[in-house]
Amino acid sequence: MIGTSVALLVLGVLLAEPVSRALAAARWPARDPTGALLLWQAVGLAGGLAMLGAGLTFGLAPLGDSLPAAVARALALDRWPSELGLVHMLALVATAALAVRLFGVLGLACWRTLRARRRHRDLLDVLATPWPAMAGARVLDHPMPVAYCLPGPRSRLVISEGALATLAPDELAAVLAHERTHLRERHDLVVLPFVAWGATAPWVPGMARAQAAVATLVEMRADDVARAASGKAALAGALHRIGGGAAPQAGSDTATLASFSAAVSGRLHRLDAHPGRPPRPLLALPRLAALALIAVPTAVLLLP
Template sequence: MELTALGLLVLGLLLAEPLSRALASARWPARDPVGALLVWQAVGLAGGLSLLGAGVVYGLSPFGQSLIPAVGGLFRSIREGRLLDDLGAGNLVALVATVLLGTRLCAVLGTVTVRTLRARARHRDLLDVLATPWPAVPGTRVLDHPIPVAYCLPGRSSRLVVSAGVLERLAPDGVRAVLAHERAHLTERHDLVVLPFVAWGATAPFVRGMVCAQLAVAALIEMRADDVAATRSTQLELAGALRTVGGSAPAAALSSFTSAVDARIARISAPPPPPSTAFRVLVRLAAVALVAVPTALLLHP
């Protein structure tokens, strides 16, 4: 099991650093944002399985030649009161470190989730007081403010929010493009896509690869929402709407996740060539393989 633990550790470190950096700087995700998001999800899951699994496998190695029998051996050792005798110092340190890392990750994820839900609830209450429902677009609120602002508030009681400045400065087609972009965020629950990467980044902010992952995922969900909006409006309308809303103030972009407005406008105005079917299939198979490898290493007899 020591070799399995070493393999998982190496895989986890590769996914957390060089591979994450390489994927964040790659150009192909702009052609296939959905596939790239699947790969990023696989990278996060495989990285977590590998790093945590390496500690568990090495820590339990005195109890068996594979993980499942070793778990049974651990419980037998506990029942017979021989746990500290059976475990070496290195195995104990590995188990304790794994438990601490897993606990911290879960605690950070829970804290971020609770904090986000509370902030959304407060924001929703403020919107109900300060914003006016827009009968023409159910679920949309209008803020009486001259600066063009558009954003979405996800959750069970989701909201689409536009300011009066959006309605004044954009033609109806531009407003529809803005709403289509924000509605894509709500429909595909992009807030849930980015949340695990926020937790990983907060757990280990000193690991640059995790920070790159968070930024890359944020950019990809913008690309995906832009692509959805582009199917409901022309490129000129969408680019103009983004230029108006995203260029008015740092906080008034079509989304709160990225400020790369110029890059998004360039991509909308000159869309990259779509990937071939073979490439799309290969990307999705790669995502499955990323998760399958550490899972197989953990469960192999």
């Protein structure tokens, strides 16, 4: 299984750095955000699976020609296998440490996110009033035009008095369609694993850029739904009004202001450019690539 271990290690390293960096810098995802999001999910899952599988197959290599056979033999023994030397033990310990790191960071990120959302939701239920026009929506008494959603089992869609007063009816419809897309498609669950992935190895540029790339793609996806529902002009007007109103206030650091401005400008530029969807055969490529990325390391690990 040494060859399998090396191949999985190479795959994991490639996905974590050059592949992730190239995908984050690619232009085609703007034309197919859904396909790009599926591919990103596959890259993250396959990368973690490959790295863990590499250590496991190397550590158990003396016990069999395949991982299922090696695991079955190890479980059948009532003592530590004499075939496993110090190097194999270190590989298994390193694999266990990596698994704890990956799942520990993900669990911590989930716990912190759920706790922050619960506090935010409790505050909203006190400070905001239900909006009769939409179930689950709250109106915040604030002059700044703001609209956002708080996902979860008890989701909230929040819109300020300033937004209701500022937005035209079609612009308001575009904003609501955008936020409802985030809630309906659970974009929070799409982004969260990449928050943990980037925090696991922040010194790896590709993994660090993955979170920003995925966060941008979910906004593109929601913009596409809003544009289809309300039209390009309505969405552009809403972005100008809400984007300007929701921008960080004086006192925010320069990096935050620049990042927010770049995000809104990028969405407006994409809307003006109006990138059409690729032809159907090209739409299939990222979906097939995502399927292959999941299937190949899984088959390598599980097949006898």
